Amino acid sequence: MIIVERTDPHHPQATALLKQSHALMKSLFPPEDNFYLDIDDLVAPSIHFYAAREGGDILGTGALMIKPDYGEVKSMFVSEAARGKGVAAAILRQIEDTAREEGVSILKLETGNLLHAAHRLYARHGFTNCGVFGDYVTAKSSLFMEKPLT
Template identity: 35%
Template sequence: MNELVSIEISDPNDPDARHCLSQYYKELAELFTSGFDPSVSSTMEPDEMCLPHGMLLVARTDGRAVGCGAIRFLPDYGEIKRMWVDPSARGLGIASRILDRLEMAAEERGLRQFRLDTNALLKAASTMYERRGYRPIPRYNDNSYADRWYQKDMGSP
């Protein structure tokens, strides 16, 4: 099924991108007892999801948007944000493929380190990041929804 999935750079204002981001926010709001307000979290403005500041990827299968992920290009590292896959498409390796593309984009810009934050309630995400070589680090941002922070250095397994 993976061969039927396309992953492309998207404008954050594209309807498919807006759909994925809104579904991501909705899922977090349902999961967190306090809800989820994207304006309170570690924000990522739309212009930060566009080159040269960052990139937003949208995954589609059969023409339907089923996932997204973004990266912010900072001076010393690439910060992975807004990783989401539709529940109907989980288990197909889409999140891992999105992460591959985001990491590659950062590497092409000379960045040798990746960081991200997540929440312990997102167990599958933490498992994937750890399997991909991301290691726990101390808090590096003020995202009030995060309780786990990770880093991966180039050359990590």
């Protein structure tokens, strides 16, 4: 059974997954198009960081960054061995639940244009394409999405 709970991103298994995610992003996209948060930034008071666990193993991570006008989905990553098992969907549901509890009316995210499985996940959960937002700049390898929360 997959359990999603708030976790310290410095937990060794969470840190290992985040480092895998960062390495993947660096291998796929130019430095100027990488917008991931450093691990130390994920402990900010405005961020809810989650890990999905099965037994004692962390299978995936995700975060909600609370902004004044929206919430942003960050640091979504699932270990290769756990992909296709509903881990990302469970994390995303937790992020949406927390956003609603925090009074967030819309979720936004930036993802890489080559991350097709992520695009499908977000679309299945009601996200649609949108324009650039926040401090982001238009980048040829970025895709921006949003989902109103009702």
